[in-house]
Amino acid sequence: MARIVACSYIRAELTSLANAYAGEFADTLAEKIRQTPENIDKARIFEDAVEAGMVTGFARTRHRLALQRVQALVAQPAAVLPRIISQVEDAFRRLYRQRNLIVHAGDLTSVALGGTLRTAAPLVGAGIDRIVHASAVGATSPLQVAATAEVNLERVVDGDTRLVELLG
Numbered sequence: 001m002a003r004i005v006a007c008s009y010i011r012a013e014l015t016s017l018a019n020a021y022a023g024e025f026a027d028t029l030a031e032k033i034r035q036t037p038e039n040i041d042k043a044r045i046f047e048d049a050v051e052a053g054m055v056t057g058f059a060r061t062r063h064r065l066a067l068q069r070v071q072a073l074v075a076q077p078a079a080v081l082p083r084i085i086s087q088v089e090d091a092f093r094r095l096y097r098q099r100n101l102i103v104h105a106g107d108l109t110s111v112a113l114g115g116t117l118r119t120a121a122p123l124v125g126a127g128i129d130r131i132v133h134a135s136a137v138g139a140t141s142p143l144q145v146a147a148t149a150e151v152n153l154e155r156v157v158d159g160d161t162r163l164v165e166l167l168g
Helices: 003-023 028-035 039-051 061-075 077-105 113-138 142-158
Strands: none
Touching: 003 028, 003 039, 003 061, 003 077, 003 113, 003 142, 028 039, 039 061, 061 077, 077 113, 077 142, 113 142
């Protein structure tokens, strides 16, 4: 599930930045993004622009920081992808530990419970969304979604696929 969520996060980040760029700038790249109807195509255009060094900054701090993350990811996917996956895995492990405390020990007093739920709930939701979407659109099983994510994470490191297409 961590790999599915990591792949989903990358695509969502690219889409969000593409839309932010289109809203903030008035150059040809922004116009091309605005004229593109599908989000995945917007993300592809933005990924290409980042890779070509065409995007240098944003006015809003949150977009500048997101751009820095994406630039690092585009420049060194082999170094950055494992860190993203590790952070998501850690959140899922914390959730599982809290679940074990509740189910096996009946302990609802853990100081980490609130933070774990705030962190893990959106990640669980994102993973379930991707699995349900893949099933509804392409009759793809959860195991196939996980396998696609796993294979494409290796392929992107080798340069055989794009970041925006990690989930297929």
